[in-house]
Amino acid sequence: VHAPRAAAVRQSAAEFTYAQEGDIVSFGARQSFVVPVKPEAKTAQDYVKSCSQRLMVNSWDPSQIEKLDDEGNYKIKFGTFDFLVIKISPEVDCKILQREASSAFMSKGWRIPGLEEQVSLDEYDIKVRGEVKASPEGSSVTSFRSKIEFEVRGKQPPILTGIPEAANRAAAEQLCKALLTGANRRFCEILPEDYKRWANE
Numbered sequence: 541v542h543a544p545r546a547a548a549v550r551q552s553a554a555e556f557t558y559a560q561e562g563d564i565v566s567f568g569a570r571q572s573f574v575v576p577v578k579p580e581a582k583t584a585q586d587y588v589k590s591c592s593q594r595l596m597v598n599s600w601d602p603s604q605i606e607k608l609d610d611e612g613n614y615k616i617k618f619g620t621f622d623f624l625v626i627k628i629s630p631e632v633d634c635k636i637l638q639r640e641a642s643s644a645f646m647s648k649g650w651r652i653p654g655l656e657e658q659v660s661l662d663e664y665d666i667k668v669r670g671e672v673k674a675s676p677e678g679s680s681v682t683s684f685r686s687k688i689e690f691e692v693r694g695k696q697p698p699i700l701t702g703i704p705e706a707a708n709r710a711a712a713e714q715l716c717k718a719l720l721t722g723a724n725r726r727f728c729e730i731l732p733e734d735y736k737r738w739a740n741e
Contacts, residue, residue, distance in 0.1 A: 549574065551728075552573075553571075554569055554570070558708075560696075560708065565693070566694075567712035567715075568667075568689065569720055571723065573687070573728055577736070582739040583682075588673060589641065592636050593612060594734070596645060597614075598730065603617070605617070611635075612635055613635055622714075623711050624708070625700070634648065634668065646667075646668070646670075647668040669690070670687065671686065672684055690716075
């Protein structure tokens with residue numbers, strides 16, 4: 541008799557957006573994940589309801605996240621990415637939200653160190669939102685249901701003036717794919733591993 545095959549991770553197709561009107565550019569992406577996990581003595585629902593800050597901290601390398609206060613505010617360093625002729629290392633301030641049946645986070649501010657003269661905080665906006673829920677109690681399969689979305693909008697930096705729109709679009713999509721790859725690892729690998737550790741503590 542063969543053991544039943546574990547349910548597979550399900551991912552929605554990544555959605556990318558891009559628009560350019562004059563020197564104003566906007567782009568972004570979103571994706572959702574359903575990640576089955578083995579039921580533990582402590583439920584996935586209790587993990588999501590009570591561990592929002594733990595979930596955030598353990599989803600990032602210690603060098604990438606900094607706690608700003610005791611109110612659920614963190615600074616996240618997203619690493620370095622190539623964007624056409626420049627390298628960017630965005631930092632985003634996020635607020636952790638503990639809701640009745642989910643853990644969520646949303647961006648509150650941002651900066652790109654080293655590019656302050658090229659990318660004005662007043663002319664650009666970066667929004668990042670994420671949420672994790674657990675499958676309802678009594679479900680035939682225990683799983684985490686997560687989603688991530690982000691959007692960038694603002695005036696094209698002078699250093700990128702004159703670059704064809706097609707090249708800008710391709711670079712924006714590559715950046716979005718890199719960010720979604722990081723989200724995939726956090727939601728599909730790190731999150732279930734941390735739930736197992738928490739449940740057995």
